[in-house]
Each structure stands twice: as structure tokens, then as C-alpha cells.
Amino acid sequence: MPFKMTTFIFWSGVYNAGLALTLTCPPFYGWLGLNVPAPLWGWLIAGFLGYTSVVLILASRDLRQRASFVYWESILRYIAALLLIPAGLFGDLGLIAVPLGLGDLAIGLVYMFGLPKELGLSHSALMSDRCG
Numbered sequence: 001m002p003f004k005m006t007t008f009i010f011w012s013g014v015y016n017a018g019l020a021l022t023l024t025c026p027p028f029y030g031w032l033g034l035n036v037p038a039p040l041w042g043w044l045i046a047g048f049l050g051y052t053s054v055v056l057i058l059a060s061r062d063l064r065q066r067a068s069f070v071y072w073e074s075i076l077r078y079i080a081a082l083l084l085i086p087a088g089l090f091g092d093l094g095l096i097a098v099p100l101g102l103g104d105l106a107i108g109l110v111y112m113f114g115l116p117k118e119l120g121l122s123h124s125a126l127m128s129d130r131c132g
Contacts, residue, residue, distance in 0.1 A: 005114050009111075033095060034097065074109070
């Protein structure tokens with residue numbers, strides 16, 4: 001089965017939804033080893049993840065028109081990795097943050113370099129929403 005960006009983007013949106021649901025339940029993410037300082041922060045991040053989940057799933061339905069949203073999501077993934085990996089290694093967020101951050105880094109790289117290849121668009125076209 002060949003790799004398709006639309007499928008990858010759809011499932012990464014589902015992954016975001018799963019993370020959002022996890023962050024709404026402090027006992028569950030605590031059991032996983034994630035130490036969010038206060039439930040409010042978990043809920044706030046869950047709302048953000050819920051929104052990005054919807055954006056990714058909708059973008060997967062019409063990738064040519066919505067690719068710039070996914071491209072910008074790659075930058076959010078890099079920021080998440082830059083925050084999660086050190087917080088997991090050197091902070092008190094919990095070691096589970098390290099694989100989560102590495103996963104964000106990998107997903108961001110697939111978005112940023114897979115979209116131009118699959119759609120035949122430049123990085124500048126994706127960044128400035130000249131995709132259609």
C-alpha cells in the first residue's frame with residue numbers, strides 16, 4: 001500500500017483527538033506518567049489539540065485546498081517537540097513527554113517535506129496559501 005499524505009494527515013488528526021481526550025482526565029494522564037502542573041493546563045492544551053484535530057481531519061478531505069493549514073501545523077509540531085523533549089528529560093513533566101515530543105518532530109517533518117513532494121508545490125506556496 002503506497003504512502004498517502006491524506007491518510008497520514010487524517011490519522012494524525014485522530015491521534016490529536018486521542019491526546020485531547022487523554023488530557024481532559026488527570027487521573028489517566030497521571031497514570032501514564034505525565035505530570036501536568038494543574039488540570040487547567042491539561043484542559044487548555046486539550047482544547048488546542050481538539051481544534052487542530054478537526055483542522056487536520058478536514059484538511060485530509062481536500063488536501064489541495066487546505067494544505068497550508070497542515071504545513072503551518074508542522075511548525076506547531078516543531079514547537080511542541082522543542083518544549084516537550086527538554087521538559088521530559090530535565091523538567092518534571094515526565095519521561096513520557098520525550099517520545100511524545102519525538103513523535104511531534106517526526107510528524108512535523110513528514111508534513112513539511114511530504115506535502116511539497118505529493119502536491120508538487122514549493123514551501124513558499126504552502127506557507128503563503130498559494131495552493132489552489
